Amino acid sequence: MNMEFTDSTPEEIDAILQKAQAAFMIYKNADGKSKAKFLRSIADEIEALGTELVTTAMRETNLPEARIVGERGRTTGHCRMFADLVEDGSWVDARIDTAIADRMPAPKPDIRKMLVPIGPIVVFGAANFPLAYSTAGGDTISALAAGCPVIVKAHPAHPATSNLVAKAIDRAAQKSGMTENVFQHAHGKNFEVGKALVEHPLTKGVGFTGSLAGGKALFDLAQRRPEPIPVFAEMSSINPVILLPDSLSQQAEKTAEMLAASITLGVGQFCTNPGLILAIDNHALDLFIASLSKRIEASGVGTMLHEGIATNYVAKLKQSLTQRGVKLEGKSSAVSENVAGMPAVASVTTSDFLTNELLTEEVFGPYSLVVKCKDRHELLRVINHLKGQLTSSVIGQENEVAQNSDLLELLQEKAGRLIINGVPTGVEVCPSMQHGGPYPSTTDSRFTSVGVDAIKRFVRPVSFQNFPQSLLPVELKDENPMNIWRLYNNELKK
Amino acid sequence: MNMEFTDSTPEEIDAILQKAQAAFMIYKNADGKSKAKFLRSIADEIEALGTELVTTAMRETNLPEARIVGERGRTTGHCRMFADLVEDGSWVDARIDTAIADRMPAPKPDIRKMLVPIGPIVVFGAANFPLAYSTAGGDTISALAAGCPVIVKAHPAHPATSNLVAKAIDRAAQKSGMTENVFQHAHGKNFEVGKALVEHPLTKGVGFTGSLAGGKALFDLAQRRPEPIPVFAEMSSINPVILLPDSLSQQAEKTAEMLAASITLGVGQFCTNPGLILAIDNHALDLFIASLSKRIEASGVGTMLHEGIATNYVAKLKQSLTQRGVKLEGKSSAVSENVAGMPAVASVTTSDFLTNELLTEEVFGPYSLVVKCKDRHELLRVINHLKGQLTSSVIGQENEVAQNSDLLELLQEKAGRLIINGVPTGVEVCPSMQHGGPYPSTTDSRFTSVGVDAIKRFVRPVSFQNFPQSLLPVELKDENPMNIWRLYNNELKK
Numbered sequence: 001m002n003m004e005f006t007d008s009t010p011e012e013i014d015a016i017l018q019k020a021q022a023a024f025m026i027y028k029n030a031d032g033k034s035k036a037k038f039l040r041s042i043a044d045e046i047e048a049l050g051t052e053l054v055t056t057a058m059r060e061t062n063l064p065e066a067r068i069v070g071e072r073g074r075t076t077g078h079c080r081m082f083a084d085l086v087e088d089g090s091w092v093d094a095r096i097d098t099a100i101a102d103r104m105p106a107p108k109p110d111i112r113k114m115l116v117p118i119g120p121i122v123v124f125g126a127a128n129f130p131l132a133y134s135t136a137g138g139d140t141i142s143a144l145a146a147g148c149p150v151i152v153k154a155h156p157a158h159p160a161t162s163n164l165v166a167k168a169i170d171r172a173a174q175k176s177g178m179t180e181n182v183f184q185h186a187h188g189k190n191f192e193v194g195k196a197l198v199e200h201p202l203t204k205g206v207g208f209t210g211s212l213a214g215g216k217a218l219f220d221l222a223q224r225r226p227e228p229i230p231v232f233a234e235m236s237s238i239n240p241v242i243l244l245p246d247s248l249s250q251q252a253e254k255t256a257e258m259l260a261a262s263i264t265l266g267v268g269q270f271c272t273n274p275g276l277i278l279a280i281d282n283h284a285l286d287l288f289i290a291s292l293s294k295r296i297e298a299s300g301v302g303t304m305l306h307e308g309i310a311t312n313y314v315a316k317l318k319q320s321l322t323q324r325g326v327k328l329e330g331k332s333s334a335v336s337e338n339v340a341g342m343p344a345v346a347s348v349t350t351s352d353f354l355t356n357e358l359l360t361e362e363v364f365g366p367y368s369l370v371v372k373c374k375d376r377h378e379l380l381r382v383i384n385h386l387k388g389q390l391t392s393s394v395i396g397q398e399n400e401v402a403q404n405s406d407l408l409e410l411l412q413e414k415a416g417r418l419i420i421n422g423v424p425t426g427v428e429v430c431p432s433m434q435h436g437g438p439y440p441s442t443t444d445s446r447f448t449s450v451g452v453d454a455i456k457r458f459v460r461p462v463s464f465q466n467f468p469q470s471l472l473p474v475e476l477k478d479e480n481p482m483n484i485w486r487l488y489n490n491e492l493k494k
Numbered sequence: 495m496n497m498e499f500t501d502s503t504p505e506e507i508d509a510i511l512q513k514a515q516a517a518f519m520i521y522k523n524a525d526g527k528s529k530a531k532f533l534r535s536i537a538d539e540i541e542a543l544g545t546e547l548v549t550t551a552m553r554e555t556n557l558p559e560a561r562i563v564g565e566r567g568r569t570t571g572h573c574r575m576f577a578d579l580v581e582d583g584s585w586v587d588a589r590i591d592t593a594i595a596d597r598m599p600a601p602k603p604d605i606r607k608m609l610v611p612i613g614p615i616v617v618f619g620a621a622n623f624p625l626a627y628s629t630a631g632g633d634t635i636s637a638l639a640a641g642c643p644v645i646v647k648a649h650p651a652h653p654a655t656s657n658l659v660a661k662a663i664d665r666a667a668q669k670s671g672m673t674e675n676v677f678q679h680a681h682g683k684n685f686e687v688g689k690a691l692v693e694h695p696l697t698k699g700v701g702f703t704g705s706l707a708g709g710k711a712l713f714d715l716a717q718r719r720p721e722p723i724p725v726f727a728e729m730s731s732i733n734p735v736i737l738l739p740d741s742l743s744q745q746a747e748k749t750a751e752m753l754a755a756s757i758t759l760g761v762g763q764f765c766t767n768p769g770l771i772l773a774i775d776n777h778a779l780d781l782f783i784a785s786l787s788k789r790i791e792a793s794g795v796g797t798m799l800h801e802g803i804a805t806n807y808v809a810k811l812k813q814s815l816t817q818r819g820v821k822l823e824g825k826s827s828a829v830s831e832n833v834a835g836m837p838a839v840a841s842v843t844t845s846d847f848l849t850n851e852l853l854t855e856e857v858f859g860p861y862s863l864v865v866k867c868k869d870r871h872e873l874l875r876v877i878n879h880l881k882g883q884l885t886s887s888v889i890g891q892e893n894e895v896a897q898n899s900d901l902l903e904l905l906q907e908k909a910g911r912l913i914i915n916g917v918p919t920g921v922e923v924c925p926s927m928q929h930g931g932p933y934p935s936t937t938d939s940r941f942t943s944v945g946v947d948a949i950k951r952f953v954r955p956v957s958f959q960n961f962p963q964s965l966l967p968v969e970l971k972d973e974n975p976m977n978i979w980r981l982y983n984n985e986l987k988k
Contacts, residue, residue, distance in 0.1 A: 025903060090986075097924040109916060111926040116906065118939075223717040227882070227933045230940070388721070398962045408965070409519060412610065417957040420965065422603060430591040431981050432605040434957035439721045445612070445954045446724070453955070460939045461947070463911040463928035468892045471902070471914065485986055487925050492584075492979055492986075 005159040005187040010196050012186070017202040019181040020120035020149040026179045028117045028147045031474070032482070034176070035145060036087035041172035042136055042144075043076035043083075046165060053164050057130045060158035062303040062339065067266065071131040078138055078429060082145035085452050091115070093461070094475050094486040109466050112476040115459040117147030119204030122197045124218070125155035125162055126209035127305050128269045133449075134158070135165035135185070139207030139232070142454035148205070149182045153197060156189040157306045191217070198222050198231075205230050205458055207449070209271070212236040212362070212440050219443045232457050234449055236362045237390040237441040238275035239424040240383070242411070244396030244404060249284040255395055256291035259368070260299065262423035267302030267341040268366030269309070271441075272391055272424040275362060278382055281349075281372035289347060289370055293330025296345045301334040304341040304365065313341050313365035320363055325352030329370070341365045350378045354385055380407060388438025388445065389415040391424040414438060416445060499653040499681040504690050506680070511696040513675040514614035514643040520673045522611045522641045525968070526976070528670070529639060530581035535666035536630055536638075537570035537577075540659060547658050551624045554652035556797040556833065561760065565625040572632055572923060576639035579946050585609070587955070588969045588980040603960050606970040609953040611641030612724075613698030616691045618712070619649035619656055620703035621799050622763045627943075628652070629659035629679070633701030633726070636948035642699070643676045647691060650683040651800045685711070692716050692725075699724050699952055701943070703765070706730040706856070706934050713937045726951050728943055730856045731884040731935040732769035733918040736873070736905070738890030738898060743778040749889055750785035753862070754793065756917035761796035761835040762860030763803070765935075766885055766918040769856060772876055775843075775866035783841060783864055787824025790839045795828040798835040798859065807835055807859035814857055819846030823864070835859045844872040848879055874901060882932025882939065883909040885918040908932060910939060 008016070030038075046053070057068045085091050092114040100108035121143040125134035132138065140150045154162035166185035173182055188194060198206055198221045206222055208215050208231065215233030222231045243255060262274050279285045304310040321328050321344075331344035343366035353359050353371045373379040392415040394401055394408065401408065401420060411418055416437030427435055427450055435450035436442040442449075447457045464472060474481055483494055502510070524532075540547065551562045579585050586608040594602035615637040619628035626632065634644045648656030660679035667676055682688060692700055692715045700716055702709050702725065709727030716725045737749060756768050773779045798804040815822050815838075825838035837860035847853050847865045867873040886909040888895055888902065895902065895914060905912055910931030921929055921944055929944035930936040936943075941951045958966060968975055977988055 029903075095926040097922070097926040106920065108924075109920075109922060111922055111924060113926040113928055119907070219722070220717075223714075223722075228713070228717075228937065230938075398964060401962075401965060409523075412956055413613070416955070417959060418961070419959040420961050422960045426600065426603075428591070428603060428605055428959075430602075430605060431984060432589040432591040432607040432957055434607050434955045438954075443722065444724075448955065460932075461910070461928045461942065462906055463926055465911060465913040465922075466916045467912070467914050468895075470892060471895055490925065 005154070007188045007190050007193050008186040013193070013196045013200060016151055016184050016186060017120060017200045020151055020184060021202045023149040023179045023181040024119050027149055027182050030147060032086040032089045035147070036083035038172060038176040038178045039079045039083040039141060039145060041176045042141070042169050043079035045168035045172045046072065046076055046136060049164055049168055053161065056164055057158065057161040060161050061130045061305050063130070063305070068131070071129060074132045074429065075136055078141050079136065081429065081452060082141050082455065085455065086145050088484070089475060089482040090484040091452065091455060092475050092484070094484060096476060096486055096488045098489060111463055111465045112467070112472065113461050113463045114473060114475050116462045118458055118460055119148060120202055121148045121150050121205045121207060121458055122203050123150055123152045124194060124208040124210065125152060127155050127157050127309065129209070130158045130161045131165070133209045135162045136169060138449055138454055143207065143458045144182070146455050146458040148458045151184045151186060151197060153186050153188050153194055159187055194218060195221055199225060201227065203229060206232065208233040210235065215443065216440070230457070231443050232447060232449060233443040234271060234436065235440050235442065237271055237437065238360065238362050239272055239389055239391045239393070240276040240278055240386060241274045241393040241395065241424070242379070242383070242407065243277065243279040243288065244394065244400045245280050245282060245284065246400045247396040248279060248288055252284050252288040253291050256288050256295060258423055260292055260295035262425045263296070263345070263368045264299045264343045264366045265425050267304050268343065269305060269364065270425050272427060274393070274424055275368055277368055277370045278373060278379055279370065280376065280379060281374060285372060289329050292345055296330040296343045297333050299332050299343045301332050301340045301342050302366070303339050307339050309364065310339040310341060313363065316363040317344060317365065317367055320359065320367070320369065321346055323352070323356055323359060325349055326359070326369070343367070345370065347372055350374060350382055353382060360385070360387055380410060383407065383410045383414065386414050388441045390435065390437045390441045391415050391417040391419060393419040393422060393424055395421055416441065499648070501682045501684050501687050502680040507687070507690045507694060510645055510678050510680060511614060511694045514645055514678060515696045517643040517673045517675040518613050521643055521676050524641060526580040526583045529641070530577035532666060532670040532672045533573045533577040533635060533639060535670045536635070536663050537573035539662035539666045540566065540570055540630060543658055543662055547655065550658055551652065551655040554655050555624045555799050557624070557799070562625070565623060568626045568923065569630055572635050573630065575923065575946065576635050576949065579949065580639050582978070583969060583976040584978040585946065585949060586969050586978070588978060590970060590980055590982045592983060605957055605959045606961070606966065607955050607957045608967060608969050610956045612952055612954050613642060614696055615642045615644050615699045615701060615952055616697050617644055617646045618688060618702040618704065619646060621649050621651050621803065623703070624652045624655045625659070627703045629656045630663060632943055632948055637701065637952045638676070640949050640952040642952045645678045645680060645691060647680050647682050647688055653681055688712060689715055693719060695721065697723060700726065702727040703943070704729065709937060724951070725937050726941060726943060727937040728765060728930065729934050729936065731765055731931065732854065732856050733766055733883055733885045733887070734770040734772055734877070734880060735768045735887040735889065735918070736877070736901065737771065737773035737782065738888065738894045739774050739776060739778065740894045741890040742773060742782055746778050746782040747785050750782050750789060752917055754786055754789035756919045757790070757839070757862045758793045758837045758860045759919050761798050762837065763799060763858065764919050766921060768887070768918050769862055771862055771864045772867060772873055773864065774870065774873060775868060779866060783823050786839055790824040790837045791827050793826050793837045795826050795834045795836050797833050801833050803858065804833040804835060807857065810857040811838060811859065811861055814853065814861070814863065815840055817846070817850055817853060819843055820853070820863070837861070839864065841866055844868060844876055847876060854879070854881055874904060877901065877904050877908065880908050882935045884929065884931045884935045885909050885911045885913060887913040887916060887918055889915055910935065
């Protein structure tokens with residue numbers, strides 16, 4: 001069914017980047033209002049695709065209608081969020097230090113600084129979010145908001161969905177009078193396409209959401225270029241959930257209910273899926289595991305995004321379940337079918353977990369492993385052993401969490417988002433959201449891919465020294481025509 | 495004379511990082527007031543070293559007293575600048591989004607975000623700034639301000655200076671009651687020492703100022719680690735200065751005077767030295783070159799930092815002067831001696847420049863190459879051909895610069911700081927300063943190594959979701975006890 005989409009050739013990719021660079025030299029100067037109009041128009045055009053987009057995405061991803069509709073809302077939502085951000089203008093972090101001509105021993109020059117876009121960005125569509133992290137996903141929209149042209153490589157699992165959205169963006173660009181080629185679309189089932197896009201000298205940054213192997217390969221290519229470029233790859237996270245004993249003894253059932261729902265949500269195909277549960281081994285934990293297992297056994301078997309993901313889940317699940325000391329606690333009793341993701345939960349002791357690196361790796365799907373720790377000391381050892389994560393959650397009463405501040409301190413070193421008494425799934429789009437954590441959850445824990453701060457991935461600061469007013473960017477002119485927040489001689493003001 | 499300082503062994507380096515990590519888990523929670531006290535105490539202790547520091551640095555670096563004293567002032571200045579920053583506290587970029595329990599279709603959780611330190615940082619002292627970019631240099635002080643322990647590898651050219659400053663920092667840590675091992679000092683003439691420091695799994699970031707070869711080697715090591723880490727290397731820049739024709743025809747002499755002073759300043763041993771001058775070939779340019787050459791010929795020969803740098807300058811200068819089409823225009827007539835940096839200026843045509851990659855590389859010392867462009871079109875081609883730079887300057891009248899906006903647009907893509915009618919030397923320490931540009935001037939153009947924003951290199955954002963007030967960091971508590979600027983439900987306020 002995807003036969004109509006052929007891989008871009010090296011010549012086509014070169015032409016794409018040349019056009020993107022030409023577009024950049026114009027688009028980088030587009031003012032906030034124009035960019036806002038463009039981004040809002042993208043949202044409108046996506047909505048105008050109506051049911052065709054929904055049915056196409058459903059057909060290509062096996063995701064249910066409600067999920068696609070919800071994701072479409074999230075996508076148009078971030079288009080409008082970034083439109084508001086760039087229209088307001090304060091995001092450029094303007095700083096102004098005025099001259100002091102008679103300063104001794106040397107005069108102080110006038111220097112001003114603001115964020116500017118870095119250049120053409122290559123975005124790889126994600127398999128698990130055909131809309132919100134794909135063609136008009138957070139990477140694309142934040143890069144466009146920054147003033148960078150974007151080249152999207154469609155995810156080969158949903159090329160028709162990607163094409164529909166690409167055409168909507170094209171229409172939005174035309175209707176809002178945007179520079180030609182500010183957005184371009186490429187197809188590629190072969191890794192060579194992505195490689196050529198990342199290695200092209202005019203590419204200045206990369207956004208990616210997918211597997212550790214895929215993200216790391218692109219990161220390595222980008223760092224080995226004659227001119228290394230930033231890669232924002234979101235790759236792999238098992239999102240540990242720590243169950244503190246007092247809380248667990250009082251609400252084993254409730255906790256099991258909350259986690260079962262989170263594990264099976266979207267057939268476990270979320271980067272924030274809780275793949276690891278840590279607790280001290282006691283009667284309450286037994287009750288919790290029994291309850292969780294019962295719920296997992298009773299859960300339905302969902303259809304996964306595509307056959308590759310389903311095959312991978314089955315293989316990784318089998319691999320995990322056959323490791324030394326891993327005990328299957330429960331698995332869905334629903335009849336398995338093709339492309340199915342069967343929910344499962346297992347347990348393991350600390351000693352078997354700590355000596356087996358494989359158990360710290362992500363199993364992408366509705367699976368979670370409970371590590372039974374003998375005591376608090378073992379619990380800390382397990383946390384210390386973990387790699388970088390998008391999130392870490394602690395389930396416990398306020399005073400109990402307070403008594404475990406060392407545990408929270410340790411978790412903070414492992415994750416980008418800490419949650420108390422909540423599950424990791426459900427990524428709120430707001431300025432406070434950090435979606436990005438220490439490696440290998442992402443390649444750059446200093447940036448987020450969700451929320452307005454995602455724009456910071458595609459900019460760099462430039463200083464303007466001794467510029468006459470007439471030649472300064474509008475954001476840095478004395479009279480502050482955009483009425484933005486600026487640090488003016490060390491004082492933050494409008 | 496450096497025999498007393500022996501290279502750290504791999505065992506010592508491991509012990510250093512273990513101690514740094516232990517220190518991190520305490521120091522990361524130090525409040526702004528404590529860190530400020532520590533940083534101010536470092537400034538005091540450096541001042542208390544008195545003439546011993548000045549004479550030691552002079553002996554080890556051949557720099558004159560006034561320069562060392564000036565650099566000491568800059569060093570204590572940035573200690574106090576970062577002290578003010580962390581005491582104020584607004585730098586953590588706090589964001590608060592409060593819960594909306596009755597939001598449909600799902601409740602909005604309470605999420606808050608702020609910047610937190612990333613962990614132990616390795617800093618490589620710079621040869622050309624024995625104080626301001628070395629042991630208590632901008633990298634060290636900004637990392638300590640962020641809450642990261644620092645390990646400084648002393649530059650082998652000034653180990654005694656480094657040791658004096660290291661002991662001053664130790665005393666400051668003790669006097670201000672700081673965690674043990676928040677600062678540590680290592681020596682190493684061998685590359686293996688730096689390699690071991692960068693590759694150690696507990697190292698979370700690297701600061702470096704030096705050669706392209708050295709910085710790139712450390713960058714590659716860091717990116718190939720099992721867990722890649724950020725490297726902030728400032729490496730190589732020739733800081734092009736573009737002379738526009740109207741201005742040049744009216745003030746060839748004045749421009750030559752300004753540039754001769756900038757080229758020879760500090761024996762040309764600044765990362766911002768103007769190593770390339772671009773102009774359209776006409777009579778005014780001839781006058782300019784004649785005047786510049788006369789001034790260069792009349793300039794004295796300074797003693798360079800150390801023999802390695804002097805030898806390298808002589809070799810690189812000779813290499814540049816023997817390239818096809820390169821014509822020596824003037825060189826200092828002072829008698830050459832050992833470790834001397836003889837100022838020189840040469841010219842080349844566009845065609846010879848564009849076909850010879852070597853001429854775009856830095857010659858570290860008091861040398862500048864004038865590229866004679868036939869016309870405006872050639873000038874743009876030369877700019878387009880350049881690699882990334884720390885700075886780019888344009889000398890021209892306001893209306894002339896305005897008429898060359900395409901030239902400014904192009905320069906912006908090449909540099910971190912744009913200067914009109916000024917020289918690149920002289921890096922003002924202020925919030926608006928961007929000291930960092932596209933590769934290879936630095937490895938990460940998104941960050942600055944000078945000014946308060948240098949702290950951003952050593953932090954990452956962390957979100958705190960659904961935290962009770964009692965467990966939130968002080969910066970994120972509702973009552974805002976530190977009275978810092980925060981983005982509260984999308985409104986910036988105190």
